[in-house]
Amino acid sequence: MRINKLTDYGIVIAVHIASDGPERLHTAREIAAGTRIPQPTVTRLLKQLARSSILTSTRGASGGYSLAQPPEAISVARLVETLEGPIALTECSGTVCDCALEGDCATEVPWQTISLAVREALDTVTLADMVRPSLTPPLVPLGGIRA
Amino acid sequence: MRINKLTDYGIVIAVHIASDGPERLHTAREIAAGTRIPQPTVTRLLKQLARSSILTSTRGASGGYSLAQPPEAISVARLVETLEGPIALTECSGTVCDCALEGDCATEVPWQTISLAVREALDTVTLADMVRPSLTPPLVPLGGIRA
DNA sequence: GGTAATTTGCACTAAATCAGTCCTATATAA
DNA sequence: TTATATAGGACTGATTTAGTGCAAATTACC
Structure with a gap:
């Protein structure tokens, strides 16, 4: 009767982005530091969220992730x-x-x-x-x- | 986001008793045969349900388990x-x-x-x-x- | 009184799942 | 060209879960 820890983390990550500039680009490193979730795990979850179009990703230097929709819509x-x-x-x-x-x-x-x-x-x-x-x-x- | 398999089994067991004479005594063996859940597992779950007063247990020969309350109350x-x-x-x-x-x-x-x-x-x-x-x-x- | 049937309680093992890590490839800004 | 990021997949270790087993206590019945 629990959600996975990873799911919990994923939600924490999404909340973090939503509460700290939903449209700004956030890097995996920054989110890991901000949430205290281990960076490899953050990386993995961000990929997953981007693949399902909850986040949009921008590759390359000064890239990162942002919410694909306003927080109220997710x-x-x-x-x-x-x-x-x-x-x-x-x-x-x-x-x-x-x-x-x-x-x-x-x-x-x-x-x-x-x-x-x-x-x-x-x-x-x-x-x-x-x-x-x-x-x-x-x-x-x-x-x-x-x- | 799943309940444990054991919890699922426990509910199946309770439903089995409820649907087959809630006040009759049911032995672990009979329930195992009726639900096709392995008997040791059935035994364990019955103990647990009895300890929390969802079932009442009767020890000894021709003993068994029955619901402690009507099905509507559980x-x-x-x-x-x-x-x-x-x-x-x-x-x-x-x-x-x-x-x-x-x-x-x-x-x-x-x-x-x-x-x-x-x-x-x-x-x-x-x-x-x-x-x-x-x-x-x-x-x-x-x-x-x-x- | 003895025997078989049944619950009680605890300990243990094997298997499945989960969390976490690592590596390589690709893309982009400077 | 280099440094910074994401993309994708494979791998490992640890935790949890499912399932098993055994000895003790209790009761019906012969």
Whole structure:
């Protein structure tokens, strides 16, 4: 019931960029120093985020990374899905299920529903919400979960 | 972003009991045969569920396990928390946070909110919902998530 | 009273996953 | 041309997880 540490790092990195000039170019080294995440790891995550068009990269000297969209447009759900694949709490809550349990896999449908609910919860939180949290709404209600 | 396989198994076991006579006594062997989960694993999980009073155990010959409460009263959230600890998507979304990231750990509060939302989503689904899903409400709306 | 069935609790091992590192190629500014 | 960056892939070590095994305690039944 945890997200990967790498995913966590990836989000920290994205938040760092968002909070420190989302359009400015940030190098891997600078981000590593700013977040205290080991640089090779930062490098790897930045590549991954750039490949999925969450960041834009500029190669060469004085290159770096910046957000491809404004922080409000990038949800935590998207970051999680990019960094660790579809949000599915169990193996059988995705599209395929080849488990041998219980023959008819009675729990499959409920898990799909649960996973969807989790996904939508993550979808309501954006990078903008993660930056310097205001401790007041808009974040706290989190989109009306649990009315 | 997955629950443990063991947690998944534990839920399958609970569902199995709930759907096959929640008050009858079920032995570890019988459950292993019914769910096709290896018996030693079943044994371990049953112990764990009994210790947290989700199941009641009867020792000795012709003993076994049964649900301690009706299926409607046992939520998936409770099973998950029993089997793998508090629902916290990141290390820092619980009570303590000794990470060295970002000094002030700006993302901590949002993660607490997210984790709470996930927890409440899991709290609205009970064992009764997992048994032989009806494919019609009450399950599908899932307690009004994402109104 | 003894025996078989069953839960209890702990310790251990093997396997899978994850985090982290390194190297080489490519692109660009100065 | 050189220094600075990103791009991509392969590799390794460590941590976690899944699964197993064994001895003790408890109870039904003969």
